[in-house]
Amino acid sequence: MARRQYPFHLIEPKWQQHWEAEQTFRAWNPGDQLPAAHPFALRHSLASAVARKESLPPKCYILDMFPYPSGAGLHVGHPEGYTATDILSRYRRAQGFNVLHPMGWDSFGLPAEQYAVRTGQHPRKTTEQNIANFTRQIRSLGFSYDWSRELATTDPEYFRWTQWIFLQLYHAWFNPETQRAEPISTLTYPADCQTEAQRRTFRDGKRLAYVSEAPVNWCPELGTVLANEEVIDGKSEVGGFPVIRKPMRQWMLRITAYAERLLADLDTIDWTDSLKEMQRNWIGKSQGALVTFAVAGVADAAITVFTTRPDTLFGATYMVLSPEHALVASLTTPDQAAAVREYQTFAAGRSDLERTELAKEKTGVFTGAFAINPVNGERIPIWIADYVLASYGTGAIMAVPAHDTRDFEFAAKFNLPVRQVVQPPDAKTPWQGFTDPGTAVNSSSAELSLDGLPTAEAKRAITAWLESRNLGRGTTNYKLRDWLFSRQRYWGEPFPLIWKRDADGTLYHEALPESALPVIPPPLDDYKPTADGRPPLARAADWVELPDGSIRETNTMPQWAGSCWYYLRYLDARSSSGFVGSDAESYWMKAPEAAPTLSASFRPSPGVDLYVGGTEHAVLHLLYARFWHKVLFDLGHVSTPEPFHRLVNQGLILGEDNQKMSKSRGNVVNPDDILKEFGADAFRLYEMFMGPLQDVKPWNTQGVAGVYKFLGRVWRLFIDEATESEFEQRCTVDPSRSAEFLTEVRLAPNVQDIPADPFHLKPLHSCIKKVTEDLEGLRFNTAISAMMIFVNEAIAWDVKPVAALKPFLQLLAPFAPHLAEDLWSRLHQSLGVSTPSLSYEPWPRFDPTLLVEDTLEIPVQVNGKLREVIRVPAAATNAELEAAALKAEKVLPFLAGKTIKKVIVVPRKLVNIAAV
């Protein structure tokens, strides 16, 4: 272990305790009674007052993605984002904003449940232990969270409201006319819904939360179904276990209804392009047409296909249905029936993995039936093949092998005809397999000709023709599927639902009343799913069966449920009368109408002002949360259409070997070890100094030593060497009295309360300027280097004016808050004045007049190459600059024998002489 640069081991716990005791970082809501002595109240003249929306300063909501408290403890990746948001929170507080900066626990999750299955220990117990460990680790980093708002998704007082929000979804439907969710009571029933049972079936089919019997991703190893998003290459995202398709009764959320709004509203928020692009890809909007084909010889059978290339309709030489398509059985001719059935069995048995891995080789069989191409009356064969997915579009396609890669491969394998209908723009490009836009050819009938039309126009023409004949219509399709929302697990939110039978014996579901919330999972002896595949909750017979004969839903919600709305609970975390109070919601989520100009370059936005987390949540969490938020918005429970206005992904931190950190590689860095040796301030500073927040970057413990040395220099900038070394000697003798000895350490004698002159103020103010600008741009690494430059300069001063050092401590405070607080309080003590709270001291402003130079160093180039740097008065005119450059000593030899063609003078910057 290296020599301790400064007594961080005493300083850091001291200030952490101070902040906790003083509730320094408590964020105040409208309606809160502010204490008389709280520094926020003093700064904003609200001491002893009841805060009102109008009297509170403008809000700023800075949020971290809350962690899953795993047994492994904190990872160095967690504090990266947390430090960035903490720095920004402290900065905004100093600017005068009312900052909401909370932390909590995404504590439902599989590991605690798997541990319970193995040991029988209740997951709540494991979860509590892990939360305690995470709390200790996160607190030791000195983040300025408002811990009074801490929440855990596993807390019944939290998931009561998760269940309540589920009920809002259950009791709502999406009205396509208004494009919004509305209470289910606004639903109008079709005329053929006569009986209550019919109306119920219709209603249940419209709810945003509904039951589906569709095939799902069943993971036998985990004993649960998984959402499509949780299956990677046919294996579970968690654990990498095989996943098979299996039809089961499941709860679904109708996220597809929101596809268009989820897509369109991306344009209203400030996320990176790459992240928006990932969401756009996931939503997968495509424009095209539905086209209906009659089936030859079967009067009332028709097959509708979705295509993005209706312009190629004349090139359709066969059709393909997915093996699961509803019409397959009725179309298939007797002599093909055996082959078709065999193929259906084959396809059903193929896992997703096999379907994708073996994608190169197309498979399929002929049904024996033919369809009629509506444009030219041609008979084309109908095949089934598993390269057509049942779940996308209509589950059926028209195959245009000439202009679709997959159809081309299939046609080649099964010897089906290939007919050109698009001419590539470049005559040399072969038309076979050409899928880009071109010009329509061979596309004429008696009634219609597309020939000669560019692809885009051909699409319009054919779509109009199809619509006029009632054979098809233009439409939009999305890849996004409804969200499979139930899991066969114990450690999740139970659904607030029960099942009943009506007079006919038909099973139906019903919501529990709000008064029944929270529905708490019953204790079990065994947490495994039952032998027949029912969820663990089914084991608790006396919980499942209610006195009136109805039975409880035994599925639980997925882990995403709790994280879909936690950012709203923070606004009013202890509310017992609603998921969030409306005053709190509108204060923190609405953009202030006329914010006083606290900052030239920042104004609070609607929703969360800054949300920082990893890219792993780019589609799942962020899409789900946006969806819930929009539903809550439609139903009038929140005031903005989007939850997270600005979102930044922190980059992954790799191990010292440049590989992803993992136990098996043995390159995991444990924050506890770093903290012990270098302290929290050095750890925070290093994580920010490594490079840009968004970049992937490797860990290097020697780099921590570097910023640690910088903090040591800051300490020595202020501290008297003699009393410091005496302190160290006394600590060696009696370490138990270290804290007491520390109070005897004095400021350096050359730290003096005298006026600062430009010699001191110039470097200070250029540092203020750089740090302030870099904070706004989240460029923490360059802000730190600006502070290093200042310290390198200031440490050489013979006399160190307090007036030049105090603002520096304010700049340092967001980054290294413990050290800054300690030196700040020493400085004030030595002046014999009371110490104002560093956290609420107004952020320093730089004075541009101090940064004005009286002479400038101007590079002189000849033909773009640097030849000399000349020193000129700052006021020099262009003509003077040019003259000085032309007679500069080292420039002359490069001009000798040449003709000067042109001299470019960039005022205050550079002179370039073009000479030949």
Next chain:
RNA sequence: GCCGCUGUGGCGAAAUGGCAGACGCAGGGGACUUAAAAUCCCCAGAUCGCAAGAUCGUGCGGGUUCAAGUCCCGCCAGCGGCACCA
């Protein structure tokens, strides 16, 4: 295959179209020390040169410009996402 991001010293990185490599790590030299650690000062892209200095240099090839790491066109490599989505 498609989409997105990134390529700069030994390493992490910096640079509104205007002095490439700030700041830091590792390295070298010196001061202090009996010695080491720590601290302080100095050097430090590559090549050639005793030096002054010169030439080359931001993944590769072109282009625009008085001037390109930065803008444009075409490649290559790495990372991330999607992937039979019709």
